[in-house]
Amino acid sequence: MKPKKVRKKFSYYMANVGITGLVLFAILPLFWTFYVSLREEVSITRYPTMLTTKNLSFLAYTHIWRDTNFPVLIRNSLIVSSMTVLLSLVLGTAAGYALSRAKFKGRQGVLLSYLVIRLIPGVLLLVPIYIMMYKFHLLDTYFGLTFAYTTFTLPATIWLMKGFFDSLPPDLENAARVDGCSRLGAMWRISLPLVLPGLAATGTLTAITAWNDVLFAIMLTSSNKSRTWPVGLREMIGEFQLPWQLLTATAIMSLLPVVIGFALVGRKMVAGITAGSLKE
Amino acid sequence: MQNLISSLSRRTFLKLGAMTSAAGVAGTASASAAAAKTNPKGSGKISFWHHYTSDGERAGFAKVVDAFKVKSPAITLDITTVTNDDWMTKYIAATAAKSGPDTLMVTAARFKDMRKIGGLKDITAQVKNWPAKDGVSTTIGAFTERGKSYGVPWFTFIDWMYYRKDLFDAAGITKPPATLEEFRQTAIALTNPSKNQYGFAMRGGSGGGGFIPKMIHAWNGPFINPRTLLRQVKFETVRDAVSFWVNLSVKDKAVVPTVTSDGFAQIMANFQTGKAAMVMHHTGSFVQVAGYFKYGTQVETAAMPAGAGASTGFTSPLAHGIFASTKNPDAGFEWISYMGEAPAQVTFLKETGYFPTAASASEDAYVGATPQYKVALKAIGVYDTEYTFPGYTNWVSNTCLPEFQKALTGSQTAEKAARNIYDELGRVCTAASKALLSK
CATH class of the missing domain: 1.20.5 (Single alpha-helices involved in coiled-coils or other helix-helix interfaces)
Structure with a gap:
């Protein structure tokens, strides 16, 4: 050879x-x-x-599914994560687009202020956020958790989406506008389809943050009405007990929606990246 | 849709955005108002925070709740679990927002901190009129400050020791150690590394810092002046106490070698697998140990070994208090006083092993028929109550534990660890004393 x-x-x-x-x-x-x-x-x-x-x-699995409130907690997690993703993407895409395309005074300051918000540890904001949620009667509600999570996911969403919009040449939108599109129409018809992979990636990151959070979920919820699965998992750990069998079974079950979600979004992301119009 | 979007001008778009936001805020406000209307205060519904997480705790507590519903049908309970680790964070936030539960658990170790933060209601007058108050006279003091009561005792953890009777019998040891020196000799005698057997499952990981004050207390007796909160122990005593504890591992090699990472789960696993012949804990693990061993032949309970100044063991009572901003203190007191009496406490004991505080519970048939509880019954009134003063839990977790661990790993001497523990204790006590005097 x-x-x-x-x-x-x-x-x-x-x-x-x-x-x-x-x-x-x-x-x-x-x-x-x-x-x-x-x-x-x-x-x-x-x-x-x-x-x-x-x-x-598989006794632990049947026990968790039948005898505990885990299915309710998973449902709550799915609802809160979806709401957070939706809110973050809607607001983050609009803000990211504006910061990418519009040239205005103080733009850098706005961007930096979002970054500064990211740098503040969540634990420092726990008490103020708790008080605010109480005043607005949002404790133990889906909306309360969603707003709290969005506080932390929005800056990253804005930065990421701005980056994706920056990578698109403005000439594409300009051409659309010459053909009669409004700015919003150009964004909706031309730019947004091209940043779909970015939206998918950002949405995934946001969903992971909301799905895995335990700190705010513990603080802002008090019943199964809105409690998410990490709180349920934490409640299994007692001072005098560590039920490994149940904990691990719960962890595996809570992974399933994430794995399924990744499988779906992963394809979209890859398809979006490989189908980029700029490569042609 | 696309036509609509393309026809929007920037100005129109901004207007629509502002209108949507306003509608959202208005919606939230109206929802809030509706929520406020549908949750009237003082209607007989009271909320309660606890930190029960194990199946036994939940089962026992559910029985207590069911019995209370029968006794007081006019009161509805809204029960919330707040995990132990997150308790103080949530309590602080709730106190700041004045949005806490009507009633809640108060551990002795946390009492002073919780009181200082301000979320506990003075219930002295209600306790005074409570017919069963005399039954908790030995434990209610742990929840009393300047003559004012803030909690009705519920159960108490009484420190004790479990020992593997089978391993003791095999080694020809006929009785458990009564003093700390006997404890050391017994641990050495039961250690046989070739069989992977050690005398003692020492807790040097999570929760291991709590044994340092126990040792200092055993050497010195009370090391804080209860009146002034000032430190009343010499450095030499702290040094001897810390050195004894550290040397069980470092010099005598009589503890399981993984000590620095062993928390509760690990020491109990070491005990169950026969890797350790003795383990120190409290009455709270009685039911769990019964799940693995037969009391009397395989395992037994023993009193904590005594030191020169006092016993190594503490009692750590837990009470229920009423939140400062409750709108329904009467229903709250009915609930917490119900749990302060023997029937509820014995019900809970049967499921959990958590020992009652009501004096009449000791006369209960179940308690009398369980010989292991004799150790606990003897300890009541002999053991001192666990220390509680502002900064205590922080000192235990953030000074005692890391200094102890450094000494265990050999990165510093036991004397150096003792010096740091002693100095920090002085600082904490001075601050607590100043705060006390400034009131």
Whole structure:
């Protein structure tokens, strides 16, 4: 075999080894979480790292689904995350577009002020936000949580969307305007379809933030009316108990909507990127 | 739709945006007003915050709630779980917003901080008229400040020790250690690293800082003046206490080697697997331990070993208080006083092992028929109540624990750890004393 071919084959195998390693690195914790969720609690406590196929069952899953309020909490999480994504994208896209296209005095200041908001740790705003939500009777409501999350996701959304709009040449919109489109029409018809991948990516990041938050969910909710799943997960951990089987089963179940969401949005993102009009 | 959008001018677009925002605000305001109308205060509905998370706690509490509903059908309870770790954050926010629950749990360790923040209502007058008040006279003091009561005791954690009777029998040890020196000798005798067996499951991870004040207390007796809140212990005593505790691991090697990362779950797992022969906790884990072992043959309870100054053990009562801004204090007191009496407390004890504070509960048939509780019953009135003063929990978590851990890992000496713990205690006490005097 020629040395060039050998080198190519070697590189090919090494690349596969590397990819396999990375995949295992990412999947093993998930696999272990799933494996623990199938084991009995006594076995987990006594032999935490033992590998066994004895007495594995889906009892924890059926228990969580039937006997706990977990399905309600997942529903709440889905509602709050969707509302946050919607609100953040609507406001963030409009603001990002304006900051990208409009040249006005103090534009940099506005952008920087959004960045400064991102730099403030959420925990510092807990008490003021709690008081505000109380005054507006928004404690323990979907809207209360959505507004609180949007406070933190909006600056990032604006910055990201501004970046996506910046990458589009204004000439595309100018051409549309010459053909009779208004500015808003040009944005809606020309720019927005081109930044769909960006919208998908930003929406995903926003959804993850809202989906995983525990701090604000604990503070701003007090009943199953609006409580989200991370709060339910946290409530399982007691001072004198750590029910690994239930915790891991809950974690796996709460991953499912995210995995499904990623699978759907991921395709959109890739399709959007590869179908970019500027490449033609 | 597209035609409509394309026909909009910028000015029209801005107008529409402003109108939409205004409509949103108006909608929120009207929803708020409606919410306010549909939630009248003082109607017999009272809210309650607790931090029960385990199945046993929830089951026991549900029984108590059911019994209360029968006794007081006019009162409706709205119960909320607030996890222990997030308790103070939510309490502070609720106090600032004057939006807390009508009633809530108050642990002895947090009482002074919660009182200082201002969310607790003075219930002295109501306690005075409560027929069962004499039954909680030994524990209500933990929730009293300057003669004013802020909580009705509910249960108390009484420190005790679990020991593996089977391992003791195998080693020919006939009785649990009574003093700290005996405890040390027993731990050394039960240690056999070749069998992966150690004398003691020491807590050096999460929650491990709490053993430092216990040790100082055991060496010195009360180390804070209860009247002035000033420190009343010499450095040498603190040094000896901290050194003893650290050296069980560093010099005697009689504790499970993973000590620096062992929290509650780990020490109990070490105890269950036979990796450790003794573990210190309190009555709160009684039911859990019963799930793994048979009392009498495999495992037993024992009093905490005594030091030169006092016992190592504390009692840590927990009470229920009324929130300062409640609109329904009478219903609130009916609820919390119900839980202050023996029937509710014994119901809860059976599910959780959390020991009652009502004196008459000790005469209950269930308590009498459970021999392990003799240790707890003896401890009441002998053990001191866990310290509670502003800054105490912070000192335990942020000074005692890290200094103790540094000594365990060998990155500093036990004496240096003791010095830092002692100095910080002085600062905390001085601040607490000044705050007390300035009132």
